[in-house]
Amino acid sequence: MMQDAAMVEMEKVSKWFGAFRALKDVDLVVRRGEKYVVCGPSGSGKSTLIRLINRLETHDAGRVRVNGVDLDDDLRKVDAVRREVGMVFQSFNLFPHLTVLENLTLGPVWARNMPLHEANALAMQLLERVRIPEQAAKYPARLSGGQQQRVAIARALCMKPQLMLFDEPTSALDPEMIREVLDVMVELAHEGMTMIVVTHEMGFARTVADRIVFMDSGEIVESAPPGQFFSSPGTERARIFLSRVLGH
Amino acid sequence: MAAAPKKGSDPIFEWIRAKLFPSPLSSVATVLILYLAWQAIPPFIDWAFLDAIWRAPDSAACRAAAGACWVFVTEKYRFILFGTYPYEEHWRPALAIFLLITLWAASLAPMFWRRWLPLMWLAGLAAIGVLMWGGIGGLSYVENERWGGLVLTLLLTTFGIGGAFPLAVLLALARRSRMPVLQGLAVGFIELVRGVPLISLLFMASVMLPLFLPAGVSIDKLLRAQIALILFAAAYLAEVVRGGLQVVPRGQYEAADALGLSYWRKTVLVILPQALKIAIPPLVNSFIGLFKDTSLVLIIGLFDLLSTVKIVLTDPVWSGFGVEAYLFASLVYFVFCYAMSRYSQRLEWRLARAEGARPR
Numbered sequence: 001m002m003q004d005a006a007m008v009e010m011e012k013v014s015k016w017f018g019a020f021r022a023l024k025d026v027d028l029v030v031r032r033g034e035k036y037v038v039c040g041p042s043g044s045g046k047s048t049l050i051r052l053i054n055r056l057e058t059h060d061a062g063r064v065r066v067n068g069v070d071l072d073d074d075l076r077k078v079d080a081v082r083r084e085v086g087m088v089f090q091s092f093n094l095f096p097h098l099t100v101l102e103n104l105t106l107g108p109v110w111a112r113n114m115p116l117h118e119a120n121a122l123a124m125q126l127l128e129r130v131r132i133p134e135q136a137a138k139y140p141a142r143l144s145g146g147q148q149q150r151v152a153i154a155r156a157l158c159m160k161p162q163l164m165l166f167d168e169p170t171s172a173l174d175p176e177m178i179r180e181v182l183d184v185m186v187e188l189a190h191e192g193m194t195m196i197v198v199t200h201e202m203g204f205a206r207t208v209a210d211r212i213v214f215m216d217s218g219e220i221v222e223s224a225p226p227g228q229f230f231s232s233p234g235t236e237r238a239r240i241f242l243s244r245v246l247g248h
Numbered sequence: 249m250a251a252a253p254k255k256g257s258d259p260i261f262e263w264i265r266a267k268l269f270p271s272p273l274s275s276v277a278t279v280l281i282l283y284l285a286w287q288a289i290p291p292f293i294d295w296a297f298l299d300a301i302w303r304a305p306d307s308a309a310c311r312a313a314a315g316a317c318w319v320f321v322t323e324k325y326r327f328i329l330f331g332t333y334p335y336e337e338h339w340r341p342a343l344a345i346f347l348l349i350t351l352w353a354a355s356l357a358p359m360f361w362r363r364w365l366p367l368m369w370l371a372g373l374a375a376i377g378v379l380m381w382g383g384i385g386g387l388s389y390v391e392n393e394r395w396g397g398l399v400l401t402l403l404l405t406t407f408g409i410g411g412a413f414p415l416a417v418l419l420a421l422a423r424r425s426r427m428p429v430l431q432g433l434a435v436g437f438i439e440l441v442r443g444v445p446l447i448s449l450l451f452m453a454s455v456m457l458p459l460f461l462p463a464g465v466s467i468d469k470l471l472r473a474q475i476a477l478i479l480f481a482a483a484y485l486a487e488v489v490r491g492g493l494q495v496v497p498r499g500q501y502e503a504a505d506a507l508g509l510s511y512w513r514k515t516v517l518v519i520l521p522q523a524l525k526i527a528i529p530p531l532v533n534s535f536i537g538l539f540k541d542t543s544l545v546l547i548i549g550l551f552d553l554l555s556t557v558k559i560v561l562t563d564p565v566w567s568g569f570g571v572e573a574y575l576f577a578s579l580v581y582f583v584f585c586y587a588m589s590r591y592s593q594r595l596e597w598r599l600a601r602a603e604g605a606r607p608r
Contacts, residue, residue, distance in 0.1 A: 056502050082508035093503035096603055097521045107507035110517060141604035159507060 006065070007032050007163050007194050008053055013062035015048055015218075022048045024218045025062070032162070035195045037205040037226075040215035041241060046198040049215065050165045053196070054085045067162060083111055086156030090168040092148045094140040100127070100151050101136040104158045112159065119158070126154040130184050146177030150184055157188075164188065166197040200245055206230060214238045307565055320569040321576045324560040328577065331396015331551040337388065341399040344376045348402050356591055358598070376403075392470050396551030398580060404477060404542040404552065409535055411478035416485030421515065423490055434486070441483035446544055449476045454548035473545045481538045488534055492527030493519065525599055532592035536585045553577055 008030040015023040023045050030036050038046045051057040052064050055071050055078045064071045066081045095103050104123035108114040114122075127133040130150040132143075140148055149169060156164060166185065170178040182204050189195055189208045199205065205212055205226055212229040214222040214237075222229065222238050233239045269275040299315025302322075310317035321328075330341045351372045354360045360368075380399070383389035395403075422434035441449070453476035458466060496519055504514040524531070546555035557577045561570050 054506055056505060079508045079510065082506060085506075087503075087506040089499060089503065091499055093497075093499035095500065095503070095518055095522075097525065106517060107509070110513045111508040111510075139603040156506075 037209040045218040086161035412481035415482040419486035420489035492523035
């Protein structure tokens with residue numbers, strides 16, 4: 001397909017929470033197949049930025065174009081974009097009243113009208129891929145955090161998305177479980193998925209990212225390939241941030 | 249007498265000391281409660297069983313005895329349970345009660361939670377309608393003015409829950425809606441109905457509603473009472489459902505949104521199952537309340553279980569035995585309410601266990 005076509009385009013996007021300006025004139029273009037890592041201190045607007053892409057937040061000014069669709073209040077456009085964009089949350093947000101398998105098939109069956117047997121087959125295939133097929137019949141509460149997050153990734157993939165958003169996917173995990181989740185994400189990146197990942201995992205950023213976007217106070221301060229970003233950050237703010245994240 | 253044994257080797261003594269006399273204050277409470285029980289229970293047993301009259305040709309024997317006069321209840325229980333329904337046709341409401349209880353019992357067992365359950369209800373209610381009204385298949389016609397007693401209480405409750413619960417879910421969703429008109433209507437309805445006593449709603453339904461209807465149009469008295477009960481219960485249930493909706497974490501809405509689910513699919517598949525599960529205890533509480541509130545229909549001239557008791561008490565031959573009749577009615581109410589309460593506890597436990605969380 002159009003390998004160079006833009007998956008996400010943001011132009012002069014601003015967002016206010018009351019009087020607080022969470023995003024200031026943000027410009028960002030992510031092309032198909034690219035992997036972006038978004039980092040920055042807490043409160044810098046990283047989460048808000050990626051939540052605009054599937055319209056979990058609405059922007060107040062500027063333009064957000066995803067997969068060729070300009071996002072506005074039209075719910076049909078919003079749903080059309082959401083079906084193509086998978087999202088993984090910091091707190092997993094699995095549906096506790098459904099089994100792992102049902103968590104995966106809910107979207108394809110009810111938002112994509114996929115026949116159930118087809119959805120089940122796809123779901124099992126994805127559970128194999130995230131290496132927990134034996135948990136299919138269990139409820140999420142019985143799984144460890146790392147397993148739950150892998151189910152959440154599989155749930156998003158089950159919609160056959162063209163873009164995957166990760167909002168601090170390992171921040172709520174115990175240290176020994178971070179690896180298993182990152183491994184799945186690295187594999188996904190190698191398979192060519194377009195990804196935007198908000199994370200503090202700089203090792204992951206170094207190996208996977210095509211570009212690192214550094215944000216502070218609602219602005220994109222710096223956007224550079226990882227080699228350049230880690231060896232010679234262009235701003236003082238990025239230098240301070242890096243020394244804090246890498247220095248411990 | 250509250251002194252603990254010096255040697256605690258006997259497990260029974262140990263248990264008594266630990267559970268009944270752990271501290272001076274607890275010991276005083278234990279002794280006080282034992283004393284009150286000693287004062288109350290033996291006399292009650294004497295009255296209700298030992299000195300009670302179970303069989304007698306008339307009320308004279310009862311008046312001579314010191315105990316309860318159960319003859320009154322055995323004499324009048326059919327009127328209490330079936331009201332003014334024709335005496336020789338009492339098997340019809342009896343069968344209807346049996347059918348209704350069977351339907352409820354089946355609906356409560358998860359093994360019957362299938363697609364055909366609503367069909368079973370439709371068939372069951374149709375059969376109950378035929379039994380109660382008659383007029384076909386050789387059954388004589390009985391107008392619903394003559395229905396009464398337990399069957400009326402159960403029917404008012406069944407249709408009350410069946411009508412109020414879906415309405416309540418819609419009201420709760422509307423109240424949380426972002427559309428101001430919808431939200432305003434829901435808030436207005438809920439606050440208006442909650443702001444007046446059920447009695448005044450029943451009066452309005454029975455007295456005022458006909459005034460507003462065009463001449464020649466009349467709605468059956470039973471139906472009017474049923475509608476009033478549904479509206480009243482719906483307002484309360486809506487707040488219970490709203491409470492459940494508020495406890496569902498925002499992340500659940502966002503996860504469903506992120507999958508591109510439409511509003512109704514998100515609501516039915518993701519949000520309501522969780523919200524209603526959280527709301528089971530207060531929901532059942534409201535259902536039990538509704539079951540007992542049906543007794544208020546007596547003020548507009550319908551004869552539910554409690555009204556029939558009031559009527560039998562007006563019989564001069566048996567006047568003065570109100571305690572026995574009310575105890576009997578209370579027992580019937582208690583059996584149903586206790587069953588509902590036990591069921592809700594089991595359901596909560598079952599759902600919690602299935603999902604792997606500890607029951608609260």
